[in-house]
Amino acid sequence: MTLKVINPFDQSVYRELSFDTTASLEKKIQAARTAAQQWREVPLAERVAAVRAGLDHFRTHGDAIAAEITAQMGKPITESHNELSGFFARAEHMLAIAPDTLLPEKLPHQENLHRRIEREPLGVVLNIAAWNYPLLIAVNVVVPALVAGNSVLLKHSARTPLCGEHFQKAFDHIPGLVTHLVLSHDQTHRLIQDPRIDHVVFTGSVEGGRHVHQAAAGRFIDVGLELGGKDPAYVAEDADLAFTVPNVVEGALYNAGQSCCGVERVYVHRSIYDDFIEKAADALARYQPGDPTDPGTTLGPLANRSAMGVLDYQVKDALQKGARLVTGGGPLEGSTGNFYRPTLLADVASDADVMREESFGPLLPVRAVDSDAQALAEMNDSRYGLTASVWTRSRDRAEWFAARLEAGTIYQNRCDYLDPGLPWTGVKDSGRGSSLSRFGYYMLTRPKSIHFRTVPG
DSSP states (O other), X not given: OEEXXXXXXXXXXXXXXXXXXXXXHHHHHHHHHHHHHHHTTSOHHHHHHHHHHHTHHHHXXXXXXXXXXXXXXXXXXXXXXXXXXXXXXXXXXHHHHHHHHSSOEEOOOBTTEEEEEEEEEOSEEEEEEOSSSTTHHHHHHHHHHHHTTOXXXXXXXXXXXXXXXXXXXXXXXXXXXXXXEOOOHHHHHHHHHOTTOOEEEEESOHHHHHHHHHHHTTSOOOEEEEOOOOEEEEEOTTOOHHHHHHHHHHHHHGGGGOOTTSEEEEEEEGGGHHHHHHHHHXXXXXXXXXXXXSTTOXXXXXXXXXXXXXXXXXXXXHHHTTOEEEEOOSBOTTOSSOOBOOEEEESOOTTSGGGTSOOOSSEEEEEEESSHHHHHHHHHOSSEESEEEEEOSOHHHHHHHHXXXXXXEEEESOOSOOOTTSOEEOEETTEESEESHHHHHHHTEEEEEEEEESSOO
């Protein structure tokens, strides 16, 4: 049985890979167990140096890796190179904070006692990575997991498996340390239940996260879930529209809107609503679908052809509930690529599907509100809680929202960005656990208490 990787721009078979057999998977699990047992004994400074050296593979082969990402999931080549830059930034930050974060914590002195808290590696970490940011999502786990003393089994998305190959090649000088897997859903389900897996991190849909959580049920291991979002933006009456509009539009359309923390619904104060819609229409017009290998292309195809049907449904549902189609709507006719036209919807009802459920495409639904209080209520009226952004000149207003918004990250005058110094986390159906920052290390280690009585008797 083989896995066919389809190029979403021309529908050609880009690569064909063999699925792991029962025998090959067993061999990989055993190698990962052995590697974890040996790697944890390596001093932290040496682990940091080894991981930093492994990153050189991505520097040496950066152009080829970027081209492969574009061919596998359709991201414009400039955005693939941007992802590489973000990959290194996140990796270097996690390497830099490792010595202090993983340093044993000594408790205040007590006579004849020595007490400290160690951070112990978990063992074998199974990382199930999504396709929309195949380097960034994987590096969030791989680098801190390795630095903390774990080994990693990396099951990449069926749309971007070649990225998994590169992670394995980067560390293949240590057998079993990072292992690329090509598995079916059933194989993955069984692997999660394997007692030799010590921790699971999944990035993907809410439904996928639910399956992963259920597969791990009955086992006393932690499961990190980085799931979907329906991230709101509020444009307050004092917002700088010349700055806000292009940034909100980019937050909705970057990577063809295929970002879990992209802007998926916008609330605009009624006093500036018409001006916002006019400027947003002009901004969307600058995004043109095209060949993703062309450096001038600003909008690539959707990775999944079936996603166009979801977007079409959401647009039609919004229109039936009173929305106004300002621009776009519908697939790009006459193209073999999975292109959906950049779409701006105005006057969208709060109960429209496009305001409730993930779009994961180049849609920008906008709704007018009369006050900050109404904006807050509508922003929180969601089963998701990944990020939320407030566009205002007022720090006080931003702080008021930050104290009340139900989301893992609150932005002022920014969106769709992960700062590696801050924990990446969600609430509600957007997931559980954290990656990046020192909290990313805490998720990939366990505390061990050291309690010595130094003078017996």
